[in-house]
Amino acid sequence: MTSVWPAPTTISGYGFASKACVPVVAPETVQELEAVLACAKREGTSIGLRGAGRSYGDAALNSRGIVLDLRRLNRIRAANWDTGVLQVEPGVTIEQLWREGLPHGYWPAVVPGTMFPTIGGCAAMNVHGKNNFKAGTVGDHISEFELLTATGERLLCSRTQNADIFRGAIGGFGMLGAFTSLTLHMKSVPTGDLMVTPLPTTSIGAMTALLEQRAAESDYMVGWVDMLGSGAGLVHLARYCTSEESDPDASLRAAHQDLPGRLFGLVPKSWMWPGLWCALNKPGMHAVNRMKLWSGARHARAGAQRNSLVGFSFLLDYVPNWRKAYLPGGFLQYQSFVPRAAAAAVFEEQRRLARRAGVQPFLGVMKRHRPDEFLLTHALDGFSLALDFPLSARRSLKLRQLATELNACVLDAGGRFYPAKDSLMDASVMARYVPKDSMERFLALKQRLDPQRRFCTDFSGRTIEALLER
Ligand SMILES: Cc1cc2nc3c(=O)[nH]c(=O)nc-3n(C[C@H](O)[C@H](O)[C@H](O)COP(=O)(O)OP(=O)(O)OC[C@H]3O[C@@H](n4cnc5c(N)ncnc54)[C@H](O)[C@@H]3O)c2cc1C
Numbered sequence: 041m042t043s044v045w046p047a048p049t050t051i052s053g054y055g056f057a058s059k060a061c062v063p064v065v066a067p068e069t070v071q072e073l074e075a076v077l078a079c080a081k082r083e084g085t086s087i088g089l090r091g092a093g094r095s096y097g098d099a100a101l102n103s104r105g106i107v108l109d110l111r112r113l114n115r116i117r118a119a120n121w122d123t124g125v126l127q128v129e130p131g132v133t134i135e136q137l138w139r140e141g142l143p144h145g146y147w148p149a150v151v152p153g154t155m156f157p158t159i160g161g162c163a164a165m166n167v168h169g170k171n172n173f174k175a176g177t178v179g180d181h182i183s184e185f186e187l188l189t190a191t192g193e194r195l196l197c198s199r200t201q202n203a204d205i206f207r208g209a210i211g212g213f214g215m216l217g218a219f220t221s222l223t224l225h226m227k228s229v230p231t232g233d234l235m236v237t238p239l240p241t242t243s244i245g246a247m248t249a250l251l252e253q254r255a256a257e258s259d260y261m262v263g264w265v266d267m268l269g270s271g272a273g274l275v276h277l278a279r280y281c282t283s284e285e286s287d288p289d290a291s292l293r294a295a296h297q298d299l300p301g302r303l304f305g306l307v308p309k310s311w312m313w314p315g316l317w318c319a320l321n322k323p324g325m326h327a328v329n330r331m332k333l334w335s336g337a338r339h340a341r342a343g344a345q346r347n348s349l350v351g352f353s354f355l356l357d358y359v360p361n362w363r364k365a366y367l368p369g370g371f372l373q374y375q376s377f378v379p380r381a382a383a384a385a386v387f388e389e390q391r392r393l394a395r396r397a398g399v400q401p402f403l404g405v406m407k408r409h410r411p412d413e414f415l416l417t418h419a420l421d422g423f424s425l426a427l428d429f430p431l432s433a434r435r436s437l438k439l440r441q442l443a444t445e446l447n448a449c450v451l452d453a454g455g456r457f458y459p460a461k462d463s464l465m466d467a468s469v470m471a472r473y474v475p476k477d478s479m480e481r482f483l484a485l486k487q488r489l490d491p492q493r494r495f496c497t498d499f500s501g502r503t504i505e506a507l508l509e510r
Contacts, residue, residue, distance in 0.1 A: 043063070044083060045106050051090075051093065052370075053099070053463070056363065056370030062105070064090075065109070066109040067110070069113070073188060087105055087107075088100065088107045089218055089495065090108060094152075096463065097373075098463065099165070099460060099462070100214075101497060101499075104501070105496070110130050111131040113131040124227065124228055127223050129221055131160060138155065138350065142229075145229060146228055148227070149181040149225060150175055150177060150178040151354075153353070160219045160222070162178050166179045166419070171260045173407075174258075174260075179413075182222055183199070185198075185209070185219050185221065186222075187216065187219060187220070189490065190491075190492060207415050208482050229292075230283050230288060231283055232288070232291035232297060232348055233348055234349060240336050241274065244265060251406070251408045252380075259279045261277050261407070261408055262276050262405065263406035266333060267402075267403070268322065268400050269330075274332065274333065297350040310361075312362070313365045316359065317365040320365050369430060369432040369433070372429045373461045374426070374462075375418075375427070376390070376456070377409060377422060377456040378423060379454050382453035382455075383453075393446060397441070399438045403428040407423065409423065416459075443464045465503060467504070467505075470504065487508070
């Protein structure tokens with residue numbers, strides 16, 4: 041029998057470790073999206089929604105049905121440059137937002153560490169940036185959206201209309217329906233530059249203390265931790281430049297923001313990931329980390345430096361295809377969020393457990409967070425530590441065992457996890473970290489809006505679908 045869907049293609053999570061070979065359909069208009077949904081209902085096919093596929097694990101994969109790639113729904117429908125309020129389709133990217141906004145003095149209020157995700161994917165994960173402690177998550181800057189539900193209804197949702205769906209769908213990883221348009225509030229910025237101060241730290245505890253002390257005077261904060269060594273690291277604090285410190289006319293131009301095509305003006309950036317690939321082993325990363333600590337200390341002595349908003353925000357985009365350096369096994373990111381008082385002890389214990397297990401992460405990144413109103417949010421009053429673990433057949437099993445131990449420390453401390461970065465959690469972990477009342481409200485919304493479970497992904501299969509069975 042012939043299928044109504046296109047031939048399957050293989051797609052993966054950003055870390056390469058999760059894959060699915062499925063039909064991928066890419067509608068260009070909301071009407072086409074509605075037609076695909078109607079067809080899926082007739083055929084009894086499940087739908088996994090996908091933006092730019094920048095989630096590290098399996099949150100934008102659906103091995104059991106089809107995947108809807110929403111990147112072609114990428115029109116900015118309305119923009120008011122007096123207020124910075126935009127109505128956009130879900131496939132509009134963070135890059136589109138800053139390119140449109142900056143010449144008018146507006147920057148996306150919350151950005152992840154890369155400019156390529158779509159706003160639909162960011163809202164579905166409720167992403168945070170290096171300013172989470174101050175600006176909240178992306179959902180805090182969305183005032184309204186339209187959601188296409190499994191029954192074919194188009195619901196307008198805001199804090200006053202369908203407010204329960206508003207709080208469930210933001211951070212609801214595509215389980216309640218597809219965003220078809222979103223109203224966003226951009227941030228007015230005086231210039232296109234930040235003043236960035238690097239500060240070395242001697243331990244994980246020293247880093248949490250520093251981030252705590254310097255939050256009031258900073259707009260952005262991020263810390264890199266040497267997880268292979270003693271836990272020493274480097275914090276970057278940043279604040280918006282005043283118009284005396286940077287020329288607004290020049291710095292708000294895209295040409296000022298564009299990332300350089302060559303490293304040190306010489307090496308093409310496309311050559312960088314193979315170089316990184318050679319260093320991605322324990323001795324290589326030890327050496328890289330020691331160099332980073334040494335150059336960090338040097339920069340710290342030089343004091344604050346100006347950097348463009350794009351240069352500071354999207355550091356990883358400097359190296360195109362950097363993830364290929366983790367091939368052939370790929371990598372897994374593990375990010376845990378821990379309440380303020382317990383964070384340093386939990387992260388220190390994670391470092392100890394990883395060292396004992398012999399599966400140490402090559403990268404550790406710390407951020408400060410604040411809570412928000414969304415039902416399944418990962419955000420809390422505390423800190424997160426994101427760890428990148430290289431994968432191989434030998435390491436996978438060890439890592440799975442290690443994750444159970446790392447999870448236990450986080451859950452015992454009242455911490456949380458983040459679906460965009462997850463590859464390993466199961467329903468029991470999710471049931472423990474999401475407050476009971478929030479989980480019950482979310483599951484009730486799922487039953488009401490999508491009783492046939494049309495919207496599902498590989499991530500939902502190992503988490504909330506099991507909870508719906510209970
Ligand atoms: C280099 C890098 C750095 C990152 N840094 C950060 C960071 O600092 N902070 C952070 O929070 N995250 C970060 N991330 C994670 C990333 O921001 C999120 O995974 C984000 O969701 C990716 O958006 P996307 O468009 O790629 O969505 P996808 O990954 O394709 O999808 C994400 C989720 O959204 C759902 N979805 C997609 N479109 C829609 C829609 N229209 N309606 C409803 N649901 C939809 C999908 O089903 C899926 O569950 C980073 C990722 C990378 C690769």
